[in-house]
Amino acid sequence: MTERLHFQALSSDGVTLYDIRAARTAGGVRLSCTCKAGQNGMLCKHRVALAAGDMAKIVEPAAADLDALKALLASSELPQACAILQGLERKLEDMKRGVSSLRKQIAGAMFG
Numbered sequence: 001m002t003e004r005l006h007f008q009a010l011s012s013d014g015v016t017l018y019d020i021r022a023a024r025t026a027g028g029v030r031l032s033c034t035c036k037a038g039q040n041g042m043l044c045k046h047r048v049a050l051a052a053g054d055m056a057k058i059v060e061p062a063a064a065d066l067d068a069l070k071a072l073l074a075s076s077e078l079p080q081a082c083a084i085l086q087g088l089e090r091k092l093e094d095m096k097r098g099v100s101s102l103r104k105q106i107a108g109a110m111f112g
């Protein structure tokens, strides 16, 4: 059975939709995305979010498709790995904001 699942992710511009397809392959699971990063062979946030079970940007996912995706990913390490990656990337963004804010504060104090 070569089941191919289709999801749509909303871009951060709030308008553009990207197509994410998931399928079982001989080597495991294949997830593709039509966003620019996905088309350039980079790991995009849309696929990471979908594999992690983060449906915030997935447009009206059908319950049956979500069940099928869960089954597709059940034997893979992708859900856990993607959830960890999402968490680390959030921490990294928080740290970048913290560094930027502190740099401004210190610069203000030094040149004030």
Ligand SMILES: [Zn+2]
Pocket (backbone or CB within 6 Å): 018, 033, 034, 035, 036, 037, 038, 044, 045, 046, 047
């Ligand atoms: Zn993408």
